[in-house]
Amino acid sequence: MKVWGMLLGGFPRSRRLRHVLRDVERGTAPYYVAEAEVDRFASQVIGAQLAAGFPVVVDGMADWHDIFRPFVDAWRNVTVDGLLRYFDNNFFYRIPVFTDEPDARSFVLSRRVYRFRDAADPAGVKVVMPGPVTFAYMSKNLSGLSTEELAERIAFLLREEARKALDAGASLIQVDEPFLADIDATPDHARLAVDLVNSIVDGFGDRAVLSLYYGVPEPGVYEVLLDVKARYLMLDVADAPARASSLLKDKGAGGHVLALGVVDARRIIDDDESRIIELVKGVAGGSEELVLTTSTWMDLIPYRYALRKTIILGRIVESVASSLGADVWSIWG
Amino acid sequence: MAYSVPRKFPTTVVGSYPKIPPAMDLIKKRRAGEISEEEFRKLIKEPIREAVRDQIEAGIDIISDGEQSREDMVVYFAERVEGYRPGDWVRIFDNVYFRKPVIVGDLKWVRQMIVEDWVYATSISQGRPVKGIITGPYTMMEWSFDLRYGRREELIIELARIIRREVEELVKAGARYIQVDEPALSTRPWREEAELLKDALEVIFKGLGDVKRIVHICYGRLEKIIPYILEYPVDQFDLELKNSNFRLLPYLKEYGYDKELGFGVVDVHTLQVETVEEIKGYIDKLMKMDFIPPEKVYVDPDCGLKRLPREVAKAKMKNLAEAARIAREEW
Numbered sequence: 046m047k048v049w050g051m052l053l054g055g056f057p058r059s060r061r062l063r064h065v066l067r068d069v070e071r072g073t074a075p076y077y078v079a080e081a082e083v084d085r086f087a088s089q090v091i092g093a094q095l096a097a098g099f100p101v102v103v104d105g106m107a108d109w110h111d112i113f114r115p116f117v118d119a120w121r122n123v124t125v126d127g128l129l130r131y132f133d134n135n136f137f138y139r140i141p142v143f144t145d146e147p148d149a150r151s152f153v154l155s156r157r158v159y160r161f162r163d164a165a166d167p168a169g170v171k172v173v174m175p176g177p178v179t180f181a182y183m184s185k186n187l188s189g190l191s192t193e194e195l196a197e198r199i200a201f202l203l204r205e206e207a208r209k210a211l212d213a214g215a216s217l218i219q220v221d222e223p224f225l226a227d228i229d230a231t232p233d234h235a236r237l238a239v240d241l242v243n244s245i246v247d248g249f250g251d252r253a254v255l256s257l258y259y260g261v262p263e264p265g266v267y268e269v270l271l272d273v274k275a276r277y278l279m280l281d282v283a284d285a286p287a288r289a290s291s292l293l294k295d296k297g298a299g300g301h302v303l304a305l306g307v308v309d310a311r312r313i314i315d316d317d318e319s320r321i322i323e324l325v326k327g328v329a330g331g332s333e334e335l336v337l338t339t340s341t342w343m344d345l346i347p348y349r350y351a352l353r354k355t356i357i358l359g360r361i362v363e364s365v366a367s368s369l370g371a372d373v374w375s376i377w378g
Numbered sequence: 379m380a381y382s383v384p385r386k387f388p389t390t391v392v393g394s395y396p397k398i399p400p401a402m403d404l405i406k407k408r409r410a411g412e413i414s415e416e417e418f419r420k421l422i423k424e425p426i427r428e429a430v431r432d433q434i435e436a437g438i439d440i441i442s443d444g445e446q447s448r449e450d451m452v453v454y455f456a457e458r459v460e461g462y463r464p465g466d467w468v469r470i471f472d473n474v475y476f477r478k479p480v481i482v483g484d485l486k487w488v489r490q491m492i493v494e495d496w497v498y499a500t501s502i503s504q505g506r507p508v509k510g511i512i513t514g515p516y517t518m519m520e521w522s523f524d525l526r527y528g529r530r531e532e533l534i535i536e537l538a539r540i541i542r543r544e545v546e547e548l549v550k551a552g553a554r555y556i557q558v559d560e561p562a563l564s565t566r567p568w569r570e571e572a573e574l575l576k577d578a579l580e581v582i583f584k585g586l587g588d589v590k591r592i593v594h595i596c597y598g599r600l601e602k603i604i605p606y607i608l609e610y611p612v613d614q615f616d617l618e619l620k621n622s623n624f625r626l627l628p629y630l631k632e633y634g635y636d637k638e639l640g641f642g643v644v645d646v647h648t649l650q651v652e653t654v655e656e657i658k659g660y661i662d663k664l665m666k667m668d669f670i671p672p673e674k675v676y677v678d679p680d681c682g683l684k685r686l687p688r689e690v691a692k693a694k695m696k697n698l699a700e701a702a703r704i705a706r707e708e709w
């Protein structure tokens with residue numbers, strides 16, 4: 046058995062980066078100052094992940110205002126409107142507004158891979174995109190398309206994103222569908238998500254992750270999601286450990302490699318290692334491969350705690366592996 | 379001065395009111411240490427007086443102090459409870475950040491936090507009851523970071539003990555309407571979350587005596603947890619209803635709702651002022667559903683009015699008071 050760790054998604058901005066972005070927005074600093082600061086920041090964040098022993102890293106996406114924004118900026122016929130609460134967080138995203146069928150003006154993810162792959166060496170680079178169902182259902186749809194049609198169109202654009210990112214050298218493609226972990230998601234939503242995510246990752250499912258967080262999917266939704274052709278299935282375990290483990294015990298992983306979000310990315314207190322080991326043993330004891338990750342992105346906790354949680358995750362990978370008699374896998378490829 | 383609250387459709391507010399100058403300046407000066415807490419309490423009386431006057435002029439029966447002292451409903455208490463330290467910066471949207479309070483030590487009540495404002499508002503309310511309004515333990519927990527307790531079951535009870543102590547001070551001072559605000563609850567509509575708050579509310583409200591116990595919960599997917607919250611030891615739920623076009627009402631009826639209802643009839647997120655006829659129509663709609671008598675219906679805005687311009691907030695209160703007056707003759 047092999048166990049490995051990775052961060053799930055974005056990192057919070059450092060004070061310096063916040064200030065630089067603010068200056069650029071106010072027009073008191075040129076844009077390339079922000080670009081340079083994002084580069085420097087990403088190198089720090091990547092360095093922390095390498096130090097923690099992760100075989101794939103993220104750049105931290107610290108310049109993204111929310112998960113949808115870079116795609117909204119890169120696509121035609123979509124813009125942003127007012128603020129809406131982002132799931133159960135005290136954080137608000139800008140609602141994407143689709144005014145017609147969206148179309149790509151430029152690509153978001155491949156550029157990032159080219160930009161950060163050298164800093165990541167010898168680890169692989171993971172790119173993260175919002176899932177088409179989450180994207181479509183959390184937007185305002187004035188496109189004239191039905192929500193399902195809009196989701197399909199978004200999936201088409203995301204497939205291009207994924208392919209270009211792979212061409213650029215990305216090691217893993219992660220599709221985030223937090224909407225499916227929400228209490229209001231239905232098996233129909235899950236069916237649509239499965240069809241669309243399968244179309245996005247067709248041909249490279251062995252390098253794809255479907256991630257579900259801010260809650261644990263309802264059993265009926267989860268059952269449908271097991272049909273997804275992504276090798277890795279990520280669940281937010283820290284948010285509601287009891288519900289997550291009973292779901293996994295009842296329904297299994299459907300042949301997927303589980304990525305368990307065991308380190309709580311929304312709370313700053315140190316995670317309880319022995320409770321995590323206990324939980325992991327209960328749900329993933331016999332599997333061939335296991336990924337441990339953060340319960341969601343870490344962008345909603347202060348920067349220094351995100352660094353700390355990165356190191357804690359690395360430590361937990363080691364101790365889970367040793368208690369399961371497994372190997373720690375830390376070199377991609 | 380005696381004031382008699384109408385038996386049917388009494389009108390009230392959720393609590394917060396637009397900040398009236400110089401309230402914001404005073405809050406900033408106090409935080410910067412330019413004025414002491416004592417000076418702050420003295421100077422904040424002027425904005426409170428204005429907020430109280432607006433409510434009386436609008437015809438509200440059970441009023442509030444307008445929460446003129448509080449910039450943020452969690453930070454205000456975090457700044458005054460021992461065990462908290464000023465927060466670390468976290469993102470609220472785009473590149474906008476706020477300092478989320480952090481619990482670093484054992485939580486301890488050290489002094490009255492809202493009693494003085496309540497006493498002052500009561501002294502100028504011309505006999506109208508003033509609600510004692512406090513942020514609830516679930517919201518304090520969810521909108522703070524915790525480095526001390528770890529277990530949420532333990533943390534929420536500690537917060538409840540502190541709130542209980544402040545509520546006791548309010549009751550001692552004469553408050554008869556106590557409202558606990560829980561905007562965070564409806565963002566996590568799961569049974570175990572609803573049950574966490576139930577235990578905490580027992581701590582806050584147990585054996586308080588002749589006091590109206592109210593919980594205000596903001597808009598969200600409450601239908602998921604109605605069966606569990608109906609078990610709460612409270613007399614009244616104050617709910618945001620207009621904003622969701624009253625979609626919660628059939629669920630309340632279905633679950634055999636038998637408590638009092640704070641009936642939110644004006645949207646606090648739009649500048650458009652609902653007309654008297656519209657509001658009266660909402661009251662009629664509720665009455666025609668035939669599951670709650672007019673004696674149990676408190677007509678009020680959906681939520682705090684603090685984000686509206688003052689004249690819009692006042693106009694909304696005035697229209698809801700007028701609609702309630704007309705409804706009283708009919709139902």
Ligand SMILES: [Zn+2]
Nearest residue numbers: 595596681682
């Ligand atoms: Zn509210």
